[in-house]
Amino acid sequence: MLIAEDEPSIVLSLEFLLQGAGYEVTTARDGTAALRMAESTRPDLIVLDIMLPLLDGFEVCRQIRANALLGHTRILMLTARGHQRAVEKSLTLGADAYMTKPFSTRELVLIINELLSSPAA
Amino acid sequence: MLTGATIVLVSFAYVGLLFAIAYYGDKRADAGRSIIANPYIYVLSLAVYCTSWTFYGSVGRAATSGIGFLPIYLGPTLMAALWWYVMLKIIRISKANRITSIADFIASRYGKSQMLGGLVTIILVIGIVPYISLQLKAISTSFSIILKYPEVVMPDKAGAALFLGDNTFYIAMLLAAFTILFGTRHLDATERHEGLVAAIAFESVVKLLAFIAVGLFVTFGMYNGFGDIFTRAAEVPQLYALLMLGDASGSYTTWASFTFLSMMAIMFLPRQFQVTVVENVNERHLNKAIWLFPLYLFAINIFVLPIALGGLMHFQGGSVDADTFVLTLPIAQQQPILALFVFIGGLSAATGMVIVETIALSTMVCNDLIMPVLLRLKALRLNEKIDLSGLFLAIRRGAIVFILVLGYLYFYFAGEAYALVSIGLISFSAVAQFAPAIIGGIFWKSGTRTGAICGLSAGFLVWLYTLLLPSFAKSGWLPITFLSEGIFGLDLLRPQQLFGLSGLDDISHCLFWSMLANIGCYVGISLLQKPSAAEHSQANLFVDALKQSSTSGSRFWRGIASVDDLVALLGRFLGPKRAREAFTLYARSRGEKTIKALVADADLVHYTESLLAGAIGSASARAMVASVVDEEPLGIDEVMTIIDEASQVLAYSRQLEQKSHELEAATNELRDANHRLQELDRLKDDFISTVTHELRTPLTSIRAFSEILSDNPQLDTGQREKFLGIIIKESERLTRLINQVLDLSKIESGNAEWHSSEIDMREVLDDSVTAVSQLFSEQNIALETSAPSVVPPIVADRDRLMQVMLNLLSNAAKFCERQDGRVIVRLTQEQDALRIDVIDNGIGISPGDQEVIFDKFRQVGDTLTQKPMGSGLGLAITREIISHFGGKLWVTSSPGAGSTFSFTLPLRSGSKFQVPSSRSK
Amino acid sequence: MIRSGVTGQRLAALFLLGCLLFNYPLLSLFTGRGEIFGIPVLYAYVFAAWALFIGLMALAVEKRGD
Incomplete structure (x- = not known):
């Protein structure tokens, strides 16, 4: 499981939550690092912030979807802006789910569990 | 040999030919293929101006006064130059209003006045009938002379029996018949006679050719060209005098008044009005006529003086009347064919004039004199008759016969008397009386009906008294003492020296007094009066005839x-x-x-x-x-309103054009404004979106850790402390952000509070550096300051300036090199301002971004995907504060070479902060 | 009719010129004795001026629109 997020305190909270749920977690602080990590660790799921330095979340999402090796990887997009177009864009790019900040921690864990239990598309 | 039978036969054959031409012309007109629809026929028809007075009379006049006959033809030549303005206007007005005669024209102009129409008709009948009789005389005389061929015998001056015993009467009746046949075949709405015009044009060709033939014969047959005639004439003293203009100043006056009279005659003689205006097919024809018609006059006059001189030298002793030279010279030279041709030419000149003049006069007599009276006579019950067209034709035909009989009677009784010989100019003088009413009428809106009636009447009475009655006296019909002693024996009223005016010839004398009375009454009375509604509307239709594309009188009518x-x-x-x-x-x-x-x-x-x-x-x-x-009568106010509206239409359309330009400009402005608004809207969206992001980020952490703390009570104290610390820090960040947004909006809306006082900028600098020293040392950034030892105090809000400095310093720290960061703060004094530079050695800012960084939330990059560093409001607030104090904030930088943020604060001058009210805070 | 303002003005100017040509005092210059090709000066002048005037009018009317 990969967390791609640049805000340190949010990373900290996500790490704590997901590790507590029993997942193995790696983190990336910018877009290129996120891609690199995804390729090397082939995570089952990426929690992907849209506003990442260097390479934004949309681009990361697109490249992951273009990579056959990462076909099984679920993507959960996190957005801080309520933009409807950001939501639509992330879904058309192949994200599996999205959540708007600030999110409910319980809901986040539930969605992640659900995503990982359903078969890959 | 030229027998009477031959002459009569040829004459009838010629009239028959005219008849055929006229018949053919009418046929073609009915078929819609007019033969007169070209400018040359038009010009030839205008030459109806040249009557037998020209054909025979010019030579006669030249024989007594040299070139004194010429003004009669120079006047029309000059006038032709003005036709472009005057005649065109008259033609347009007449066509638009279906005007069929000069009486109609004047009556129509002055509010469709029946009285004016009648007055004009009476003046014309009195003025023109003698002129017609002059033509009858010419035909009669020339006929008598040519009958005596090869002898040259002047006609018997003893009167023949009246009517049936007189050839002239038969001539008059023949002319009446011809006129009736072609002038009144039917009652037409336009009163145009194409066939007749064709015949008249043909006659003009004949009379010109005949005259030139005589001229050539005399000049080159009897003599050896112009030079020969003049040289021989110069040998005779009396003849030589004819070659010079009289040296008395009076003769120049005569010359000028004849010129003026003929200028008016060419337009206002009934026959000229008929052919120029009523029979005009296309107003373009006037263009050619402007120079071709004078050319015709030129051609028909070039041999006048040679013939006169030739005649005077040939028939010495005055046994032969100079008026007959044109005919008697060929007879004396035994030239029967030429003589016959000349006779036909003279016949053409006379008949053309009589026919057209009679038609014009009969139209007026019928429409403006008889019908108005008949229609008023209730006893006749004309109002109840179903079809009056037959009655109309009968009246017209009656009028034609009546006029020709009048002409014949005048000829019979005047005979050789003075009254007939000089009648041409007397008629011209009568016709000239219409000039003020017509020319004034088409160029001057204020001329009124009463003014026109009074002017015409006055001018006509003066003409009657100073010209016509004296001519009667000279003919012996009035006591000759009328001339020498005046009426009632009053010296001042002697008709040809009115009020003692002497030294003028009788024509100029009459012209002066009649015009004075005419114009004086017309203008004077018109100016004293307010015109009626009908007069006003007609005045506008006439005067503005060339301005309106279509003259419509219907605008002035209202009713059921x-x-x-x-x-x-x-x-x-x-x-x-x-x-x-x-x-x-x-x-x-x-x-x-x-x-x-x-x-x-x-x-x-x-x-x-x-x-x-x-x-x-x-x-x-x-x-x-x-x-x-x-009908609902229109008041003068309403007519004025309609006219005003019409004249305003032009102004409106000009205004409209201007307005549409303005509108276009406004549209462009609006489009630009809309663009700006859209841009602002987009900026606002971005702003809100950014603020949202900025608020959500700390909130996310706060919520997440709060939930974690709430869901995990078993957490150890260390973790607990750490998470709580994060919550507190993020809450502070949130608070700071909210404060900044509020701050900025307060400053922007002008609601911010400013506490201004005199401050030393050095102190502010030191305090700010002290405040950030902790932060800088944590990040290992070296901070240097440089400032002069003394700077003048400035008036500003100390806290705000601190805010500016802290903003710039933290900004510098943020973008500084991670290692070996260095920031320099420098204070300098400029001419009337203090300048502060904050210099870092960071990554720098690209030129394209240097301006936008001062915009709210405008950090470098795309706002949708890139995370702003810090709130993005700091520089925007800083700029607002600096500009509030009248200063300037800017950045100089290049990528990789660090940035320098600089601002100035003015030392004095009327900045807002010096306002006392803001000081009291 | 094509109403060219220039033509109208030319004709009006010609009218004024004609008034000058055919009136005192210009006429008085030619009333004395003297001949041109055997033709008295007054007669020659009036007809020459007349022909010139007609020619100018023809020029003004026919040459339009320049």
Whole structure:
């Protein structure tokens, strides 16, 4: 499981939550690092912030979807802006789910569990 | 040999030829292929100006006064140059209003006045009938002379028996018949006679050729060219005098007044008005006429003096009347063919004039004199008659016969008397009386009906008294003492030295006094009066004739009418069949199939009136139309309003054009404004979106850790402390952000509070550096300051300036090199401002971004995907504060070479912070 | 009719010129004795001026629109 997020305190909270749920977690602080990590660790799921330095979340999402090796990887997009177009864009790019900040921690864990239990598309 | 039978036969053959030409012309006109629709025929028809007075009389006049005959032809030549303005206007007005005579024109101009039409007609009949009799005399004399061929014998001066025993009477009746045949075959709405015009044009060719033939014969046959004639004449002292203009100043006056008279005559003689205006097919023809008609006059005059001199030298002793030289010279030279040709030429000149003049006069006598009276006589019950067109034709024909009989009688009684010989100029003088009313009428709106009536009457009476009556006296019909002693024996009233005026010839004398009276009354009375509504509307139609594309009189009519009444009315004058045809035509032009579908609106009433006007004159037509429709009289105010509206249309359209330009400009501005608004809207969206992001980020952490703390009570104290610390820090960040947003909006909206005082900028600098020293040392950034030892105090809000400094310093720290960061703060004094530079050695800012970084939330990059560093509001707030104090904030930087943020604060000068009220805070 | 303002003005100017040509005092210059090709000066002058005037009018009317 990969967390791609640049805000340190949010990373900290996500790490704590997901590790507590029993997942193995790696983190990336910018877009290129996120891609690199995804390729090397082939995570089952990426929690992907849209506003990442260097390479934004949309681009990361697109490249992951273009990579056959990462076909099984679920993507959960996190957005801080309520933009409807950001939501639509992330879904058309192949994200599996999205959540708007600030999110409910319980809901986040539930969605992640659900995503990982359903078969890959 | 030239026998009487031959002459009569040739004459009749010639008249028959004219008849054939006229018949053919009418046929072609009916078939729609006019033979007169070209400018050359038009010019030739204008040459009806040259009557037998020209053909025979010019030579006679030249024999007594040298070139004194020429002003009669120079005047029209000069006038032709002004036709471009004057005649064109008259033609347009006449066509638009279906004017058929000069009386109609004047009556129509002055409010369709029947009285004016009648007055003009009376003046014309009195002035022109003698002129017609002059033509009869010419025909009669030339006929008698040529009958005596090869002898040259002057006709017997003893009177023949009246009427039936007199050749002249038969000539007059023949002319009447010819005139009736072609002038009044039917009652026409336009009163145009194409066949007649063709015949007149042909006659003009004949008389010109005949005259030139005589001229060539005399000049080159009898003598050896011009030089020979003049040289031989110069040997005779009396003849030589003819070659010079009299040296008395009077002769120049005579010359000038003759020129003026003929200028007026060429336009206002009834026959000239008839051929120039009424018979005009196309106003373009006037263009050619402007120079071709003078050329005709030039050609017909070039041999006048040689013939006169030749005659005087040939017939010495005065046994032969100079008026007959044109004919008697060929006879004396035994040239029968030439003599006959000349006779036919003279016949052409005389008949052409008589026919056209009579038609014009009869139209006026019928429309403006007889019909108005008949229609008023209730006893005749004309109003109830169904079809008046027959009656009309009868009246016209009667009028033609009547005029020619009058002309004959005048000829019979005047005979050789002075009254006949000088009648040409006397007629011209009568006609000149119309000049003020017509020329004033088409160029001057204020001329009124009463003014025109008084002017015409006064001018006519003066003419009567100073010219016509004296000519009667000279003929022995009035006691000659009338001339020498004046009326009632009053010296001052001697008709040809009125009020003692002497030294002028009788024509110039009459011209002066009649014009003085005429113009004086016309202008004076017109200016004293307010015109009526009808006069006003007509004045505008006439004066503005060239401005309006279509002259419509219907604008000035309001009332209720029925189509049936209008058809019936028109039918009474034109005949029911022609009336229905006219209305059907009108209906078709309106896109209706039948007359029944027509609505009797103002246009239809106007159409009816103009058709009627063509037949019975505008004044009578007006009266007739008014009798069948229920009219609402328009007040002068309403007419003025309509006219004002019309003249404003032009101004409006100009304004409209201007407005549309303005509108276009406004549209462009609006489009730009819209663009700006859209841009602002987009900026606002971005702003809100950014603020949202900025608020959500700390909130996310706060919520997440709060939930974690709440869900995990078992957490150890260390973790607990750490998470709580994060929550507190993020809450502070949130608070700071909210404060900044509020701050910025307060400053922008002008609601911020400013506490201004005199401050030392050095202190502010030191305090700010102290405040950030902790932060800088944590990040290992070196901070240096440099400032002069003393700077002048400035007036500003100390806290705000601190805010600016802290902002710039933290900004610098943020973008500084991670290692070896260095920031320099420098204070310097400029001429009237303090300048502060904050210099870092960070990554720098690209030129394109240097301006946008001061915008709210405008950090470098795309706002949708890139995370702003910090709130993004700091620089925006800083700039607002600096500009509030009258200073300037800017950045100089290049990527990789660090940035320098600089701002200035003015030392004095009227900045906002010096306002006392803000000080009191 | 094509109403060219220039033509109208030319004709009006010609009218004024004609008034000058055919009036005192210009006429008085030619009233004395003297001949041109055997033709008295007054007669020659009036007809020459007349022909010139007609020619100028023809020029003004026919040469339009320049």
